[in-house]
Amino acid sequence: MVTLQLSCVGVRYGQREILADISTPPLHAGEVIAVIGPNAAGKSTLFRRIAGLLAGAGEIRITGRAGCRPCYLPQDAATNAVLTVYESIVLARKQGSSWRVGERDLAAIDAVLHDLEIEHLAFRGLGELSGGQRQLVSIAQTLVRAPQILLLDEPTSALDLHRQFEVLSLLKRLARERRICVLASLHDINQALRFADRVMVLAGGRLKAIGVPREVITTALLGEVYDITARIEGGDGGMPYVVVEGSSRSPSAA
Numbered sequence: 001m002v003t004l005q006l007s008c009v010g011v012r013y014g015q016r017e018i019l020a021d022i023s024t025p026p027l028h029a030g031e032v033i034a035v036i037g038p039n040a041a042g043k044s045t046l047f048r049r050i051a052g053l054l055a056g057a058g059e060i061r062i063t064g065r066a067g068c069r070p071c072y073l074p075q076d077a078a079t080n081a082v083l084t085v086y087e088s089i090v091l092a093r094k095q096g097s098s099w100r101v102g103e104r105d106l107a108a109i110d111a112v113l114h115d116l117e118i119e120h121l122a123f124r125g126l127g128e129l130s131g132g133q134r135q136l137v138s139i140a141q142t143l144v145r146a147p148q149i150l151l152l153d154e155p156t157s158a159l160d161l162h163r164q165f166e167v168l169s170l171l172k173r174l175a176r177e178r179r180i181c182v183l184a185s186l187h188d189i190n191q192a193l194r195f196a197d198r199v200m201v202l203a204g205g206r207l208k209a210i211g212v213p214r215e216v217i218t219t220a221l222l223g224e225v226y227d228i229t230a231r232i233e234g235g236d237g238g239m240p241y242v243v244v245e246g247s248s249r250s251p252s253a254a
C-alpha cells in the first residue's frame with residue numbers, strides 16, 4: 001500500500017521562503033486529504049514540490065510501490081485547443097508509456113468518461129468547452145492514468161454545485177476502491193468537512209494543523225487562519241458545517 005510522508009519540506013523562490021518545515025504523519029492510500037488555507041498560503045507550491053516540479057529542503061517519502069510518482073492536476077491546466085476531449089484523454093493515458101492503444105486503455109477511457117458523466121463531450125474540441133467542462137476533462141485526464149497518489153489543485157473551483165458534489169463523491173469512492181492517496185486543495189471548508197478523511201491547514205507557508213476535519217476545523221482555527229468569526233453547526237451525529245458570521249476585524253460586517 002502506498003504512503004506519502006513529508007519531513008521538514010520547504011521551498012524558496014529566490015530569497016523568498018514560501019514554505020518551511022512542513023512535516024506530516026504518513027498519508028495513506030484510500031484517504032482523501034483536503035489541503036486548505038488562505039490565498040497565497042502555499043498550497044499550489046506544496047503540490048508542485050510533492051510532484052517533483054520544484055526543488056527544496058526536506059524529504060518527500062513515498063513508500064509501498066516502486067517507481068510510484070504522484071500525478072498532479074494544476075490549478076490552471078492548459079488545454080490544447082486542437083484536440084478533441086477523447087483524443088486528449090487517450091494522450092493522457094499513454095503519457096510516458098508505449099504508443100500502442102490496447103483494450104485496457106480503451107476500457108479505462110470509457111470508464112472515466114462514464115464516471116465523470118462527460119461521454120457527450122467526447123468528440124467536442126477542447127477549445128469549445130465551458131470552464132467547468134474543461135475542469136472535468138482535466139480531472140478525466142488525471143484519473144485515466146490510474147494514479148496511486150493524486151494531487152488535485154482546486155479540482156472543483158469551476159464546477160456547479162451538482163458537479164462539485166459528484167466529483168468529490170467520485171474521488172472519495174475511487175480513493176477507497178483503487179487505493180489512491182488523494183490530496184485536494186479546496187477553498188470550501190464545508191467540502192473539506194464533508195469529504196475529507198484528514199485536513200491539512202496551511203497558512204503563511206507553515207502547516208498549522210493536520211488531522212480529522214471535525215477536530216481540526218474549529219472556531220478558533222478559522223479565526224486565526226482566515227480572520228473570520230464563524231460557528232460550526234450540526235456536529236452532534238450529523239454533518240458539521242461552518243456558518244460565517246463576519247470578519248474578525250469587523251464582526252458586524254457580514
Ligand SMILES: Nc1ncnc2c1ncn2[C@@H]1O[C@H](COP(=O)(O)OP(=O)(O)OP(=O)(O)O)[C@@H](O)[C@H]1O
Pocket residue numbers: 013018037038039040041042043044045046075
Ligand atoms: N513562480 C513563482 N515565483 C515567485 N513567487 C511565487 C511563484 N509562484 C508562487 N509564488 C508565491 O508563493 C506564494 C504561495 O503561492 P501559492 O500559489 O502556492 O499559494 P496558494 O495557497 O495555492 O494560493 P491560492 O489559494 O491563491 O491559489 C505566494 O505569495 C505567491 O506569490
